[in-house]
Amino acid sequence: MKTFMIPAVAMAALFATSPAQAEILAAATNVVEQLFDTAEPFNVVIDGAENKNTIKFKTSKAGPVIITFYAECRVYGDIFDYVDVDIFVDPAGAGGFVPIAPTNDDNAMCSGFGEAPSGNGGRWISAVVAGVVDLPKGTHKVRVRGTLNGGNFVRLDDILLSVQN
């Protein structure tokens, strides 16, 4: 093992130029299971304590924000049946909710296992969907929409939504 001595001046410069820390701008959880058995898009209850589909967060300056949606996920259906999850953001100012990349594509959060119909199939997995969006300074809203593509139902449970800059 080699030992290096770093001059105090160099150490001071290293700390002076340390990058900005990421900050958690919002977080919400929901431990109540939700079942969706329709082909229509559905909004997920992401804040279980407040029973809300939408949460707000603030940015103190313009820049990119990463939004991460964690959940237990279970689709009852064939192997090509899946739930597509979109993270929608309504930025401060004019306009409304738009899905953020890459969740605006046909991303599968989880899919079926091809089991024979039994009325209560599927297998739980822990899954994550995340997206990034450039936002102005201000107060914004986020919500999560799912769409079942085939299959009998999707169940979501033990959710965490986190917003970080």
Ligand SMILES: [Ca+2]
């Ligand atoms: Ca999507």
